[in-house]
């Protein structure tokens with residue numbers, strides 16, 4: 295029978311990007327870029343966010359693409375952020391119809407790919423988030439229609455901090471972040487407990503601190519428990535540029551997240567107890583119940 299260690303390793307690798315997926319993501323980026331080039335003066339585009347940091351979970355959706363505008367589009371910066379979002383949305387609707395949806399900081403383009411019961415998509419990206427961006431020194435400005443202003447961000451700083459955390463944790467950090475984001479995405483919760491899920495990654499920079507203790511189950515139990523304890527803390531943008539990441543959750547949402555994180559920590563404790571008492575099959579089933587179909591039973 296699969297050991298708990300083997301099960302977690304398999305789970306981890308199932309949440310990793312593979313070559314077919316990265317090829318599909320690049321092709322989608324190119325497709326959207328080719329189209330938007332006919333509408334806007336775009337300097338360059340790149341895949342970013344959790345996708346580029348290797349902290350994206352499965353199924354693969356909402357892959358962020360920054361479209362860095364040329365200086366000749368600078369007029370947008372003196373307007374409300376809704377102006378560029380509306381223009382991008384209108385343009386994308388021409389090509390993608392109602393599959394293009396306006397969000398607070400981006401336009402989501404859905405490619406109509408559906409995940410199956412095991413969360414597989416035949417290695418295809420479900421959707422991308424098109425983010426218009428302007429360069430500002432070594433940082434970027436992106437529209438935030440929720441706040442009604444342009445906000446600063448820096449994907450390079452976020453990526454560097456994730457690498458630091460990963461290395462300080464024997465290179466297991468990104469794997470655990472993907473796992474908790476997978477738990478967070480589980481439809482059993484209805485709405486995601488932690489929203490935005492970037493908050494899980496930001497909290498992990500402190501809550502999943504090295505050294506790695508050597509056992510996935512124990513580390514995961516401690517991680518859920520610390521996330522529950524600290525969900526009410528203020529979590530600033532790790533780059534110190536944008537609004538606090540925790541600002542997107544109101545009190546009721548944080549309360550709900552805490553309850554669900556505590557329940558997950560408790561389920562993890564019970565799973566560990568099964569292992570201790572030699573009930574490996576029960577332990578595997580408990581972890582599967584906690585995470586969802588990508589956690590293997592065999």
Ligand SMILES: Nc1ncnc2c1ncn2[C@@H]1O[C@H](COP(=O)(O)OP(=O)(O)OP(=O)(O)O)[C@@H](O)[C@H]1O
Nearest residue numbers: 343344350446447449452490491492531536537539
């Ligand atoms: N409040 C913020 N201030 C500055 N930058 C932010 C802020 N929120 C998000 N970002 C940046 O924008 C990126 C995309 O945001 P998003 O909410 O899609 O998070 P994500 O890390 O990509 O997570 P997910 O896996 O849910 O897509 C983040 O990875 C981060 O680099």
Ligand SMILES: [Mg+2]
Nearest residue numbers: 343344356358
């Ligand atoms: Mg994202």
